[in-house]
Amino acid sequence: MAGSDTEDQGSEPFETHCVIELSTRCHEDLIHWMVHRITSPKSAGGAELHVKTVRDVDTNQCRYLHISAPFYRLMETAEWLEMMKPDLTDNHALKEFTVKTLPKFVNDDHPYDQLFTYAEKARMVFFEVFELRAQEHELERFWHINKLRFTLGQSIFTKVQRKELINQIYSLHNKEDLKVLGAEWLKVSLLKKQPLGHIRDYFGEHIAVYFAFLGYYTEMLVPATLLGILMFFVQFISTASLQAVAAFAVFNLLWGTFFLERWKRHCNRLAYNYGMLHKSSEELEIPRAQYKGQMGRNEITGMPEPTYPNMNRYLWIAFVSTPIVSLCLLMTVYILNTYLNTQLRLNHEYAIHPTAWLFFYKFVPSGIYTTSINVFRAVYKYVATWLTDKENHRLESEYEFNLIWKLLLFNFINSFASLFYIAFWLQDLDLLRSHLAAQLITNQIIDQVPETIVPFIKVRYDKWRLRKDLRKEAKKRDARGENEDPNFEFLRDQAIVEGHQPPYLGTFDDYLELFLQFGFCFLFSSVFPIAPLFALINNLVEVRGDGFKLCNIMQRPFARPASDIGPWQVAFELMGFAAVITNLALIFLGPTTKSYFPTWTTVELLIAFVVVEHVLICVKLGMSSIIPTIPREISIAMAKNEYDMKRALKEGRAKETRKEIEERKMSRRVSGWVKRNPSSTSGDGEAYSVHKRVEINKGEL
């Protein structure tokens, strides 16, 4: 049932770094060729990895490829990816790993087989597999078999996966590590810090940075909550004074700015410790496997890579992506507008003629709206992904940036347009408050239950069912005498079980949730000051909930490097600016202001609003430009690295040219120096002179 290159695996037990689940439509020849490409030596365009195949017990079809990397390949890939590892000879300072400097990174306490974490190994194997590119004679090879046609230099597995001949690619959990991680992380304890180092080791930097942000944000919610509660009681007792409301708004503004600026520092410190802070030039980064184009050469390194004219991308963004996205956003506003108008008309009618029929009819628009907006959301997501794919970005970060922005705008409009409508068109602050509370709280409950509890039950049930099937299969195999290495049998069964778990689809939804929550809390904070309390409670649950999902429900995601929260930083910052404007506008619209400045005309109030708004935005900008983004100790450490590198380079060059220089006989002859004191009485010209001289043999230079 399982083919393997057992002959070679005598000494080391086989470790599955990456599992490919093949579609049943995948032809045997294609599978054979893929395995061949994965296992061929580098020089023949292969990945030089080990593969074991797993076949279906009944149909004998090849269904799973288990891929593993030998240590020397891991080292090569780590060098290629410019991974940073602690240099044991230099106080564990992070240094770029190279194969030739391996001895610096290992010793008796840090043996070579612990140099890379499983997450790193899986990431590297995943990278190597997707870096396999179609060669000239292979382009049409599987056209008649699986309708598969490559372009020269295209990533093979990207194409095969897009054609749905691969069901999924995933890596495996480690029960022991999970137990340790879960014990540290998921205990219900408010004061304990998350074990970010362990999260990073197990899931990679991308996910660690998300949890760091979630934790940081939750911490920073505490002061906002305390003040919010205070403000809530002030408002509850009597109408709050203008000063109180204004002070509260200014606090929120300062808090928001400080929160985001301090996060940058915090995150840079984290990234530095992860060896992720030094960014090389974009041109030197490795392009995405999905990046398509004519095969050419990298302008800098001279390595072969696909090339695609930037102008095509710009044209596509300007004349296809932007209009389509704009149209969709307008559609969203239109759908929302129709719904709101219908709803308000019905409410109004019901208020006049309260019939039973109307009472129920009142719920129809919101039902239709919810359904249609959800359908539209799915369609939009598909369209946005397609558009961004077509934009053909060279780097993963650029791709992500462009996709996230498209989705973000939609979700922003979807969540906040109705609130803006209520706040600034209807100017009904009570309706705004109840809407805000409803959205914030239902959002949170809806998110937690279907996100966590339902899938957990399903996964448990699936596991139970699968284990039963697997036991049956094992019996069949025993009967046929198809015995395997028990270590691999375990991995084979684990891969089948985990293949049925849902995949982790990235941090987008998690960040989005926080982003919307941030908006609900601070866009209209003067209307609903207690919002941060709900957010705080939610996030304390969320940390554990998200962690639980990742550990117990989802497939283990491949580790991805990350040095920051990417486009979300900008998104949060923009939300901060929007919050300044909306809060001020609410204050100026509010009845308190009017009664506080009874002699002021509306025009004067508006001018005051504009001036205050500009001043506050300047304060915000000033704050963010004054607070340094990189903490001092980190910038010093980085400068030290730079200095060491320069010095090493100079010394290297010096060695190189020493011979040349010697040949040119550049000699310095120092004849010593003599100093004559001026005679204090006689006035004639004295000389202060230095007799040191250098003679350069001009003829030879």
Next chain:
Amino acid sequence: MAGSDTEDQGSEPFETHCVIELSTRCHEDLIHWMVHRITSPKSAGGAELHVKTVRDVDTNQCRYLHISAPFYRLMETAEWLEMMKPDLTDNHALKEFTVKTLPKFVNDDHPYDQLFTYAEKARMVFFEVFELRAQEHELERFWHINKLRFTLGQSIFTKVQRKELINQIYSLHNKEDLKVLGAEWLKVSLLKKQPLGHIRDYFGEHIAVYFAFLGYYTEMLVPATLLGILMFFVQFISTASLQAVAAFAVFNLLWGTFFLERWKRHCNRLAYNYGMLHKSSEELEIPRAQYKGQMGRNEITGMPEPTYPNMNRYLWIAFVSTPIVSLCLLMTVYILNTYLNTQLRLNHEYAIHPTAWLFFYKFVPSGIYTTSINVFRAVYKYVATWLTDKENHRLESEYEFNLIWKLLLFNFINSFASLFYIAFWLQDLDLLRSHLAAQLITNQIIDQVPETIVPFIKVRYDKWRLRKDLRKEAKKRDARGENEDPNFEFLRDQAIVEGHQPPYLGTFDDYLELFLQFGFCFLFSSVFPIAPLFALINNLVEVRGDGFKLCNIMQRPFARPASDIGPWQVAFELMGFAAVITNLALIFLGPTTKSYFPTWTTVELLIAFVVVEHVLICVKLGMSSIIPTIPREISIAMAKNEYDMKRALKEGRAKETRKEIEERKMSRRVSGWVKRNPSSTSGDGEAYSVHKRVEINKGEL
């Protein structure tokens, strides 16, 4: 009359790189000691430079020190300053110069004595002289002689100059180079580009960048002028339509943004070609000679340097600089306000009772105002410099930034406050127009005449007078038989003549003039659309005028490196934002708008204004974030450098560790690889296997 170390100067003629004119108060012992420090070897804390002294022909007092650097010292300093020079072995690509790689930078066509331009030599000698720092036993040495007390590690010449024991420090012009430069640069020709390369070679990057900016700005004024003239005629014929005014404002907005963004690209290209673009970490830059503090060590390089806690600086800025500057700015506004009120009252009175007495009395306030504001300007400049000195910035760029901002704010208020008052308080657009025109044009005429013509006549007269004196002195010397090397006699006389020319005080005034002009042109462009025409004419004169001043009137300034226009970039950008707001406000205040939207209330108009303003500012921000600051070809060239450096470093490291690795016997044994095809009929497990293996001797790692 002139002492010299003639013995050693047989082969090479003495070249004066830097002249120090001593005060007559400077004691002979102090002079002797300074010369000693300049000429002592590096190892004894000296600068290892050559010095010739020039004594007064009558009093025999030492008055001038001529300092010259031998070639090997120039090379050492160039390496220390990380100067970039074209590598002749690598296609003239700019590389960091090091002494050991000298052969790469010279060949028969590029002999070593042309490696550094005179400007570079002068800059390096100036740097070395100011880097001489007081040693432990010298701190009190001249206290009784010249009331001079050093702190440990203080720059000696900074202190001596501050105590006014040195009159001035300058470098010398070169008549031949000037003739060539003048012929290329100062000819009256509109279409010819400025010879920026030659300007840079003669005056250094700092001045070359100023002229590059002036030229670029003048070029970019052409489209603005053409549209301005068109708009002027439209306004002249009839009241311009709202669309025309709005279109004009939007054009100006786009033009302003495009202008500044394109300049960044332009300037980065220039800086790259000058080898100025690669900025190392701030911590690695060499501190200013004026930077004071306890002697400590640089945190990164470990080199001795003064240290000063940042917190002290922040406290000084927050609690001394900021309040004092704010107070002065408020004072300016107060003086202006008093003047304007008095003037308006007098004008009003004159309109009612036009008496002859009042007619003349009307001019009194403006006279008093002009005098008092000029006195105040001088006082403020002194205060601002003192404050910034006390802030004790570590880097020249930081010092400059902080000083320029203080001066800039004052000048901005001084020039524009009255215009804002007229535009938005009085709302008198006719008065605004006449004021604008008056300020713009008188500013220009006032700037040119006293800036250029008067000093030129004075310098000519001084030269004529001095040459006469020098001829007399030469006769006296001949009579006494004090004959000198005729080459040095020439330099001695030149130094005396040029010592009487006014020093060039930096680019501040020149940039300020452009900055204010930019404001006059674009802050109220819809009121006075023809302003760019005046600016254009002025700048065409200015290029030649400034060039003429530098070549024929001023002392030759020391070259200073520069990669951009520094704080002026930000200043121009902020002016751009201010222009958006003022122009929109003018449009909305104008009568056209009101008549165009007769049904709109003022509140609605104001809301429209706010919305349009925010949209335009977003457009501006969007534009500047989309246009890449570094041109593609430059960023690729930089990435290439980075890549080469990394590779060189890796190879260097590889060499270093090869021995280590060999000792550890890390052997890879490749046993070849075999592939078995799956039998297409039989269903039992096949293996695709690669027999390539690596054995790592675990025990040894």
